Amino acid sequence: MSGAVATAGPARRTLARLARMRTALAALTVLMLIALACLAGPALTGHDPDRAYPDLRQLPAGLAAQPDASHLGPALERLAFRMRVHLDATAREGDTLRLTLASDAGVDRRSLVYLPRSGLFGQPAVQEERDGGRSLVVTVQVRRLHFLFGTDVQGRDLLTRCLAAGRISLAIGLAASLVALLIGVAYGATAGFLGGAIDATMMRCVDVLYALPFVFFVILLLVFFRPSLTLMLVAIAAVEWLDMARVVRAQTLSLRERDFVRAARALGVRAPGIIARHIVPNTLGPVAVTATLLVPQVILLESFLSFLGLGVQEPQTSWGVLVADGARSIEAAPHMLAAPAFFLIATLVALNVFGDGVADALDPQAG
The missing domain is CATH 3.30.1360 (Gyrase A; domain 2)
Structure with a gap:
């Protein structure tokens, strides 16, 4: 019972500190609104994401009925x-x-x-x-159609396209971050706890992967496999777990000599049990901070790959694909770049601000 109270105490203090951070709460609100809009918005705009109006191409943003x-x-x-x-x-x-x-x-x-x-x-x-x-x-x-963010080169509603694209970008960001989180935590905790030659060998493998040019790695995958969302997740998760592994390893090196770990060893608990029950739970603070900053990094990476044409392929779309389309039409229709860029920038800024807030809330030196 006392252990549960001790565990709940720091959690309550962290939530209380986070609740006092208005900037972090505002960023979280923005993220929730964007996520809700992407989930429910395409069904409420009155347009299908793939519905083209050939007579209404590259309409500027506006409130007038068309x-x-x-x-x-x-x-x-x-x-x-x-x-x-x-x-x-x-x-x-x-x-x-x-x-x-x-x-x-x-x-x-x-x-x-x-x-x-x-x-x-x-x-x-x-x-x-x-x-x-x-x-x-x-x-x-005559139908009364509204295109708040205008239309693209094929006459598709840009607002609906941005919201539908947000589903893909956010899904890739969360899924790839989750995979990178699981791999990085398991790899880093194992390397740090075992130590010695095993730790050195495992971390040298991390160094080799760090040295591999990421874009070249993606191009190599595309040579052998058909572009798809699964391939995108594999490519991103294959490199994004490296930072997480280093963070968890550094925490594990300081935790493995603590008294509760020595007590578990004395009781005959094996290494996998110690890592799962004692090491990993005590690294959740730094892991949570790193994870909140990993999601915007993954979203930006997906957007970069899609901008280069190496990511999401038609008929699916993402913010990176829409930004690439807008960049090609920036002189004739600048709104095509402004609309997806707005969603992308707002999401990245909100994620980073919320991540900073979580880091401050988890800081034991905070008041």
Whole structure:
């Protein structure tokens, strides 16, 4: 019972110190809002992430409903061309559009399906047929579409794309960090506890991996394997556990000579049991700090690889992919770079600020 109280005491003190850090709490709030937006946002924007509107390409960010007058005419002309008709008359009353379609060969009613397929109009209704079917009067509702962050080069809603991309970036960041955490803690604790030649050999392997150029390593993997999210996780986790292993090893070297470890040895507890029950739990403070700083590092690394075209592949997307697309169109559509960069920077800054707050809260010298 006393052991549980002793364990809960430092935890309560750490949480109390963290609760007094307004900056860290604000960063945590930002992270929660971004994560919630990425999870639920794509279903609430009214657009599918892969839904393209060819007539609304590279729209700037704004609150105005689309299609507006400047886009409605060209959209109707394009659809009339696909329907093999020409527009004799166009009249708009509110959101209702009255079209007169004509063709010398006769208007094929099946071609009216192009109107709702464009995504800009509802289901058309034929009001009148003239000249033996060579002319039709059609009414159709004009949809009111909103693109708060604008659209990309294919006419896809950029806000929805950013939120969907956030799912991939955050998932990769958390999953790769978790894998790196498990490998690094196990490797570092084992090396530090066993010591001697085993420790020296294991840490030399770490030094060799540190010397390996990461981008070259990823390119090498892509030569032998098809690009995928799994490959991305393997590539990132294969190198990101190195820092964690060094941190845990340094803590283990100071813990293995403590009295509770010697008592466990005297009682006949084997090395795996001592590492799992005594060493690893006492390294959780530095591990937690390192883990909070590892997640933004992984997200930034994934974005860098995707920016180079070595990461997430179509039809999936991530913040790095969107930033790369925006960089290619920065002169014609700067909003395409600004939108994903905003989400990426906000997430990285919030993670780093929260990580600093956790480090301060775990500091035994803190008040």
